[in-house]
Amino acid sequence: MPVTAPAEEQLFALQTSGMLDRLARLPGFEDAQEEMVTAILDGANALANDRFAALHAIGDTEGARWSTEGVTLPKGFAAAYQAYVEGGWGSLSAAPEAGGQGLPAVLGVAVQEQLASANMAFQLCMMLTLGGIEALSVHGSDDQKALYLPRIVSGEWTATMNLTEPQAGSDVGAVRTSATPADGDAWHIKGSKIFITWGEHDLAANIVHLVLARTPDAPAGTKGLSLFLVPKFLPDTDGTPGARNGVDCAAIEHKLGIHASPTCTMIFGEAQPAIGWLVGPRHGGIAAMFTMMNHARLNVGLEGVAIAERAYRDALAFARERVQSAGFDASREPQPILAHADVRRMLMTMRARAEGCRALVYHAVAALDIAHADPDPAARADAKTLADLLTPIAKAFATDSGVEAASLGIQIGGGMGYIEETGLARHLRDARIAPIYEGTNGIQALDLVGRKLRMDGGVGWRAFIEEMAAGAIADGELTAGAKTLARAVATLRETAGKLYAMAPAEAAGGATPFLRMFGLTVTAHLLLQQAKVAATRIGGGDDTPFLRAKIATARFACEQLLPEMFGLVPAATGGTALLYPEGDPLFAG
């Protein structure tokens, strides 16, 4: 039984929330037609289920291993990675001039989702590499692009992001790693980085580290950061990896989950100099980071989607097999637990979260595609505004949903869910990182309330809320859901208005509940729009279980899950007074 979303679901989500038809009309994206998209999704589905999923258990139990020689992955990873490279899966959305296929990013995202559902820890290697491609594409010099990009795009080499240091986590401006001028345009990088995902491994011929460091003349804080390219092996001008550079993995972390993803402590310039080259202008490091941030955050949101889908599929398979207790039917015979209403509530919740968050992530990524490719500057600007608004919501709400779904999956498994052999518990261990990295979900909420609500004088979110309001109309069996959605949109409008009018320091107190209100509303909205398309197709005679399920999911999301948002209003609008109580020992700490 496949453990990832069916291609049918991904195609439908791409065609509706992912705005595929609109994308296919943009210059450069003409190839993104249904037939080709289906072939890509089917291929990715096979790679994910046949190759990546098979390595999930061993990746978790054996994990990445460190020695003084480097980091090794369990047997099978290198061959599966090779299959990924040979299939050209990493190059789908890269620019043709770098050897890419130039397809919309949202298609690449659908492919990556398959791999993450099958093996989240493994897919992180691809995710980081895609981030490196983006950074070099936008900020790299022509020489850097010529030498590095094609090899990273093909997957022959992988890439990493080296930001975090012990004292500099969420506070990236506290970075201390130094860069001093060396021969020619080279620099010597010195310092250590922690939590570097796939910082060292044995799957690729070279690893290209992108490192935030501080030049001698740098001002304090984020403004003084520069981005450097530090390859593991120094390539010749023809791209052959040569001498080993002075960058080493000193240790890997022992983590709750994603054991196959080596989380490395990287040491630069300890035994020998670590040679690097500036990417983009000096002191332009933070700008380069911001360039990548939108895609990176959406890619982490995608992990939430992937793990929610995986947890749903595994729990559904379990619930179909596990016979236990009589239901309310006349037979009084023990039944598969899928028959029990409370188990179904959990499964429907998981499905609604997975499909709702998929819709949200695809919608935001498609907006980035439009912002990149639409010839009309106004359309590009509108799409950029939408993507900016949705990014923190997609990152935080989808990753929270991944954790929620994984936890429900364990609950459905009962005692069997709690023992490791069934694999249900692994999803929770894996999922739990996603609300933390690439900006904690608390930081996403502050970004939403402090920055995104305030950009362009609030024009962006007001426009999107009016779009949701206009969509909150439906007939037939979707009537009740649409009515709840209309109420929710009105409540969201009012709540956003209150936060917009508050001082930022006050609004911060309600940022997380507000983000959740937004997440519940926008996912219900997107699922309702999908369901209306499904209803139209059914009305046209195309009555399939898949389309029926789309309506059922949207109804459940709108009628039963969405109302949670009404209960969050007091917390979202309450400011900070109750969080800083006078005379309280918590405050005294």
Add this chain to the structure above:
Amino acid sequence: MPVTAPAEEQLFALQTSGMLDRLARLPGFEDAQEEMVTAILDGANALANDRFAALHAIGDTEGARWSTEGVTLPKGFAAAYQAYVEGGWGSLSAAPEAGGQGLPAVLGVAVQEQLASANMAFQLCMMLTLGGIEALSVHGSDDQKALYLPRIVSGEWTATMNLTEPQAGSDVGAVRTSATPADGDAWHIKGSKIFITWGEHDLAANIVHLVLARTPDAPAGTKGLSLFLVPKFLPDTDGTPGARNGVDCAAIEHKLGIHASPTCTMIFGEAQPAIGWLVGPRHGGIAAMFTMMNHARLNVGLEGVAIAERAYRDALAFARERVQSAGFDASREPQPILAHADVRRMLMTMRARAEGCRALVYHAVAALDIAHADPDPAARADAKTLADLLTPIAKAFATDSGVEAASLGIQIGGGMGYIEETGLARHLRDARIAPIYEGTNGIQALDLVGRKLRMDGGVGWRAFIEEMAAGAIADGELTAGAKTLARAVATLRETAGKLYAMAPAEAAGGATPFLRMFGLTVTAHLLLQQAKVAATRIGGGDDTPFLRAKIATARFACEQLLPEMFGLVPAATGGTALLYPEGDPLFAG
């Protein structure tokens, strides 16, 4: 820094929600005066923090180990267990005739909470033993009581509950283990049991297994179950453990958490006969189970309290130390993350859950004490009804809260929370079992809606709701919270009425959201009553940070957490229609 609730908090919770003054006026409980209670809490606090907490990390990383010789615990467990036995900690609430101290159960619960906060996996050994004491006290013969009870009460021997079999989890009526008559009043037990907590270990001289099995003449289902006592070593009449009985641990599980708690597969009568004796009447097994169930479920709810408190304390300590990012103050200097509003929201949520669920569990256990000890039959009956009503809510809401708090603790830790060395992730792994065992939380919700709402024609819940309504009045800074509580109680009354009027099969669809509505309301209610006591004391001149914090917690719980319940009404009252959508592939499964 202590990792468990301060004695001050436990005493206050006992005196308010735990009805300690009322208990101390009941015959037999006269010793439960403030001075003695404080001494007990201080002693338990020391045992927990000095001995049990120190074994938390090694218990997790090394864990219980199985060999053909049996199960061994890491170094230090045996000595700490001996300290528990020598301190008489297990005998607090047991009957004096069995060597116990005859104190209210709620006091024993406060002590066990300390141990569970310090080391949940270890405390499970005590929890199971306390369950065995209860079963034998109520259902054992005089001979069984004389031979076994004093040794189990002292802790010299431990006890287990052997219910689950591979095909019989939630569906206990599917048990197949057989009992056939042997010499005299002895029986031969044959079969295997899984998931037996602390079924085998090296801490005590003997282990007394209580085993559900089926006699040859037994009817099908739960009505045919009998309870048997099967000691690991067959004792002489003077209680000296003699020959090894035919019960063996064949394996232990590899679980997500609670690694120091051996979860055993027990084999009865394989190599040699397993000799057992009937406890209570033949076919009385399910009745014996129900006797124990109230305390057992509340004891599991207590684990939720314990882990929420522990996660709160560890996260608070982390948030005080970890310096990261500037806040909104004028300095713009990096601050401990405790200064950030969103971190405080997480900490306040954890604290409100821990203290609210503590109040709930203590309240329900104290009601059981009254139901047991009050000379007035009407008072006993009312208290029993209250305990019956609150038990599923306490079990499910408190264990869900334990998971929620542990997850928030990881979030506060950020990247450090996700690596195992900080210990924050361990709490989530440990906490995740509690919503599953002793009746899954879904089963608790069905118990609430299907049984507890319907008992006595609904008199019980209506009376409790009116009590909450009467308490939803306060002045000063508690006014707003009390108003929200009054609205919530009215909503709960209306929702309960709708479910009461529904067919049970329909009501089952909303059972879980309804239980959560009830849990949010009753914990806010109990915290508000605590805060009113605190306000009175502050008004009387006793202005301490602890009492200030009580008011802050109650305000946060009532004004910001409680409103979640309003958003759950549609799911609670929606019946099952949206859970069984026609034509949906989920349904088709």
